[in-house]
Amino acid sequence: MRNATGRVNSQPVRASTCVMAAGTALEPMTGEAAAEIAALQLETATEEFSSVVASHRPQIFRFLLASTRDVDLAETLTQECFLKAHRNWGGFRGDSSAMTWLMRIAINLQKDHWRNRRMQFWRQTRNHAVDLDEASDWLPSGERSAEQKMLAREQVGRVWEAVKGLSERQRTVFLLRYVEEQELSAIAQATGLSEGTVKAHLSRALARVRAELGGKR
Amino acid sequence: MSYKERFEGEPGSADDRTGLNEGDLKDSELEQVLSNFRSSVRAWSEAEYSRPRAAAKAARGRSWRLAAGWALGCALVAGGVGGGVYERHQRLETARIAAVHEAEQKRLAVEEKAREEEELLAKVDSDVSREVPSAMEPLAQLMAEDETQ
Numbered sequence: 001m002r003n004a005t006g007r008v009n010s011q012p013v014r015a016s017t018c019v020m021a022a023g024t025a026l027e028p029m030t031g032e033a034a035a036e037i038a039a040l041q042l043e044t045a046t047e048e049f050s051s052v053v054a055s056h057r058p059q060i061f062r063f064l065l066a067s068t069r070d071v072d073l074a075e076t077l078t079q080e081c082f083l084k085a086h087r088n089w090g091g092f093r094g095d096s097s098a099m100t101w102l103m104r105i106a107i108n109l110q111k112d113h114w115r116n117r118r119m120q121f122w123r124q125t126r127n128h129a130v131d132l133d134e135a136s137d138w139l140p141s142g143e144r145s146a147e148q149k150m151l152a153r154e155q156v157g158r159v160w161e162a163v164k165g166l167s168e169r170q171r172t173v174f175l176l177r178y179v180e181e182q183e184l185s186a187i188a189q190a191t192g193l194s195e196g197t198v199k200a201h202l203s204r205a206l207a208r209v210r211a212e213l214g215g216k217r
Numbered sequence: 218m219s220y221k222e223r224f225e226g227e228p229g230s231a232d233d234r235t236g237l238n239e240g241d242l243k244d245s246e247l248e249q250v251l252s253n254f255r256s257s258v259r260a261w262s263e264a265e266y267s268r269p270r271a272a273a274k275a276a277r278g279r280s281w282r283l284a285a286g287w288a289l290g291c292a293l294v295a296g297g298v299g300g301g302v303y304e305r306h307q308r309l310e311t312a313r314i315a316a317v318h319e320a321e322q323k324r325l326a327v328e329e330k331a332r333e334e335e336e337l338l339a340k341v342d343s344d345v346s347r348e349v350p351s352a353m354e355p356l357a358q359l360m361a362e363d364e365t366q
Contacts, residue, residue: 062262071265139257152253159254178251179258206247213250 081106103190162212174205
């Protein structure tokens, strides 16, 4: 049975009896049948998780890449995110979408990473984050003139500069809204903040972007 | 849909929440810039996502191995240099002690030789004075008197 989020409802089935909604008791289930059902459920869950990984992995990686600007770190955190998700897949009830649930795990992992890095700064031999200029280079060419491309590249660079100056929370909210194009309610669920707080963070982040773009023109 | 419109229907002023009133940048311009930013991030992410990661992982592993190699190399060089310096110092010290010892030996030998020569001269002197021939006895007496005066 699939719920609103498209997830198969994998509630455990009692091996002894199976009772219908009307209260009609069916014949007791044999151990063999119960094992068969359990194996089927496990197979279904594995298939579900595989499809979740396939459909959401690029998005999680993109969010982590934009947050950290470090390709290797983004890849590592993405792997950790899906590892954690796999371990807790049984506990996912489908209260939110799988994407929101995964994004929440990714945000927490990222938070943990920065906290550990601050505490163990001496362990870091070098920073792998790419330069803002390098990050701004990735602009689809489209059908623009060379001048337009240059201007767009410069503006994207300024947005990166503004994003760099944002607090961790503001950056997360900004990227979820303007890169991942998530709804405010989904951002609130993923970050664990109220919608009002999300709006406030978004407002400050946008003001900073605007100031960066307006102030240096 | 503009960014102002997206917030329409929500409580409070849209401008307060989005910061669209600040600065002199128009909404359409900001929208265009944010759209470019989004495209840029997506293009970068797609390129990196499809790129094989094994090389990068190996590079990071290599960097640790390289650092460990450098540390070991530095330790070996420092140990070698330290050992060499210590060895040289020891050799110089031994040479200095040997030189001092040799000089002392020479000095003792010279002193011994001088003492022996002195003794020999004294012996010769006494022998000579003892063996004055009888014919020379008066002259020896005169010399002895001169010395006493």
